[in-house]
Amino acid sequence: xxxxxxxxxxxxxxxxxxxxxxxxxxxxxxxxxxxxxxxxxxxxxxxxxxxxxxxxxxxxxxxxxxxxxxxxxxxxxxxxxxxxxxxxxxxxxxxxxxxxxxxxxxxxxxxx
Numbered sequence: 304x305x306x307x308x309x310x311x312x313x314x315x316x317x318x319x320x321x322x323x324x325x326x327x328x329x330x331x332x333x334x335x336x337x338x339x340x341x342x343x344x345x346x347x348x349x350x351x352x353x354x355x356x357x358x359x360x361x362x363x364x365x366x367x368x369x370x371x372x373x374x375x376x377x378x379x380x381x382x383x384x385x386x387x388x389x390x391x392x393x394x395x396x397x398x399x400x401x402x403x404x405x406x407x408x409x410x411x412x413x414x415x
Contacts (some may be wrong), residue, residue, distance in 0.1 A: 319337065319413070319414075320415070321397075321411075321413040322411065322412045322413075323399075323410075323411050325356075325399055325411060326401070327354055327401055327402065327403050327404070327407065327408075327409075331400070332398065333361075333373070333397075334397050334413060335365060335395065336397060342391055343391070344389055344391055345389070345394060345413065345414075347378055347389075347390075347399075347411070347413050347414075348412045349399055349410070349411050350411075350412075353404060354404045354409055356401045356411070357377050357399065358378040358397065359376060359378060359398050360378050361374060361395055362393060364395065365396075368395060373396060397413055
């Protein structure tokens with residue numbers, strides 16, 4: 304399974320971002336979350352338009368994420384349209400899973 308690192312954002316505070324567009328009936332790339340301050344909040348936004356999508360997180364090791372054998376859990380319930388999820392670190396990875404309601408692409412954004 305392919306993985307991707309978050310992009311570091313420039314600014315006053317240390318923060319990261321990731322955004323991707325995912326076709327219907329697909330699982331997005333597993334995004335590796337860097338070590339954060341204990342209790343730091345991670346915000347996920349899924350804009351599914353007319354499609355369903357859900358955000359998933361894992362606390363499995365980076366090696367399990369890279370091997371595609373990590374255990375994934377839902378951040379926010381599957382929904383049509385826009386969903387926002389908030390989780391508290393420790394988390395090692397995030398991804399989005401889209402449904403097959405329509406062929407529309409889903410936009411997935413992570414902000415830390």
